[in-house]
Amino acid sequence: MSAVIPPLVLPFVSERAKKTLDKLAIFVEKECIPADAVFEAQLGEGVDRWKIQPSIVEDLKNKAKALGLWNIFLPKNHYENGAGYTNLEYGIMAEQLGKSTIASEACNCNPPDTGNMEVLAKYGTEGQKRKWLAPLLTGDIRSAFLMTEPDTASSDARNIQLTMTKDGDYWVLNGSKWWSSGAGHTKTVVYLVMGKSSPNDPDPYKQQSVILVPANAPGIKLKRMMSVFGYDDAPHGHGHFVFENVRVPASNMIVGEGRGFEIIQGRLGPGRIHHAMRAIGVAERSLEYMIARASDEGKLAFGKKLNEHGVVLQWIAEARLNIDAARLIVLNAAVKIDGGDAKAATKEISQAKILAPRVALETLDKAIQSLGASGVSQDTPLAAMWAQARTLRIVDGPDEVHSQQLGKNEAKKGLSLQRKIQDQKSITSNLMDQYEVRDESPTKALL
Incomplete structure (x- = not known):
């Protein structure tokens, strides 16, 4: 194999x-x-x-x-x-x-350990690496990432409201976090928490910080574990927490006060591409289920195997096209990161982050449809895979945020493309004169 x-x-x-x-x-x-x-x-x-x-x-x-x-x-x-x-x-x-x-x-x-380990490897002090990164790399502990909040639009991280107030050699944290990935695991001993430490900084992108918070710190209250389309995701889970005067040593601050945006952008870039990479595997496995069901001679539909029905063959063909195309988009982003870093590959990562989950969901939907009742049951992994894949259109920035940024960047080419088209029209006009072609020629209209 x-x-x-x-x-x-x-x-x-x-x-x-x-x-x-x-x-x-x-x-x-x-x-x-x-x-x-x-x-x-x-x-x-x-x-x-x-x-x-x-x-x-x-x-x-x-x-x-x-x-x-x-x-x-x-x-x-x-x-x-x-x-x-x-x-x-x-x-x-x-x-x-x-x-x-x-x-x-x-x-x-x-995840979220991969992203958290990358943060510690890139930004952590030697002490933070010894205490947290080393046991994460050996798998002896796990971690959680706390950024999203229940009462604000967290897709814009400038809205983060959990407060971090300096008190001597400590930071005091107050606020709420939910969708805290990894928080339910029995081995999770540390949280990477993003909060607002410098609300008066004139630069809205320097008001946030990320700090390492021990999971057993006094003042942290678990309100509930969240479900994903009815699935609890145990034992990994997604926690909803309330922080009440949680005191954290100042030495636990990552990089420094006001560096939160820099850290999360460095973290979320690789996280997005990792999600997209795994989504291709989800799509491939769901296609395997679809093809296997379509070839089943023991379950005929209207006297035929499913792969003898044109609509199912069309589903299989489209899935193969979409998966192969999405894979190349994902690997193209990976190559771009290898050539520089995640920031240099912002466009390519956004493309992969949007396309890969979409393809996974489309393929899963057709696989579920092919299997019928068993596709939505616990007898196959397809329903649970769909629930997980659907969350990828929200996590690490919703599709709309990435699409808007892609659209803005493409739209910036407008003036240069106008000039390019005008130049082509001028060249065409000169060629028409040179070759004595009438102006009403359809060739000119095409440009």
């Missing part, structure tokens, strides 16, 4: 990465996907789901470490703590991880 590497990017994938990709593909197909159902069964039901860490995950972690499939997300040209692969190489690997519920965690490549 080999991972699919598009021929276009094949020259940019090292032999070492190819071997790792093959090992990862086998690991996901033979170990992780079969273990997904065991993971759910070990979690059980009710409130106990938040108290259990299924043993099968730890077993898979040990196997992943032994196979060299650990921390493969940190790109080699930006960080020294990772496994030494490029963003492009990891992009193809992440597609494999996206096919399983637990594969990312098994390889220590699960």
Whole structure:
């Protein structure tokens, strides 16, 4: 079994990465996907789901470490703590991880820890790295990311209202956070919290800071765990918290006061591309279900297999076209990051962040439709995959924000394109005179 590497990017994938990709593909197909159902069964039901860490995950972690499939997300040209692969190489690997519920965690490549580790690796002090990054890299602890708030439009981070007030050698935090990814896990011991530390700074992009908050700090109250289209996402979860006079040592501030926007932009760029990479894997697995159902001779519809109905063949063809196109968009963004950084690849990341979840959702929808009643049930992973994929159109900036920015950047080309078209018209007019072509020629009208 080999991972699919598009021929276009094949020259940019090292032999070492190819071997790792093959090992990862086998690991996901033979170990992780079969273990997904065991993971759910070990979690059980009710409130106990938040108290259990299924043993099968730890077993898979040990196997992943032994196979060299650990921390493969940190790109080699930006960080020294990772496994030494490029963003492009990891992009193809992440597609494999996206096919399983637990594969990312098994390889220590699960959000929000990946983004939090990148923040600490890039911005953390030596003390912060020793205390938090080192055990995150070994998988001994987990973390959560607290940015979104219930009472404000958090897609515009300038609206963040949780206050950070300096009090001697401490910062005092007050406010609410929800959709705090990773907060439910039994191993989560630290939160990366964004708040407003400098409300009077004239620059609205320098009013926010990010600080490391121990999960057991006095004053943090868990209000509830959020559900995702009815799924609780245990034991990972998304918490709704209230902070009441939570005192945090000033040494826990990341980089410095007022650097929050810089940090989250550095964090969310890679996070967006990682989500898009995994979404391709989701789309591929859902297409597998669609094709398998369409080929089932035991379940005929109106006397025919589904793949003998033109509409289903059209679904399969469109899914293949869309997935392959989305994959290239995602890998193009990865290449752009490799050539510079996430900031230099803003346009390409936005394209991937918009397109990959959209394609995953479209493919999932057709796969569910193909399977009928079983597609919306717990008998296949499709319904749960759809719920997760749907959230990707909101997390790390809703589609509309990215589309608006893409549109603005394209619209800036307006004047230069007007001049270009006018120049072409002038050249056409001169050519018409040169070749004695009448002005009413349809060729001129085309320009």
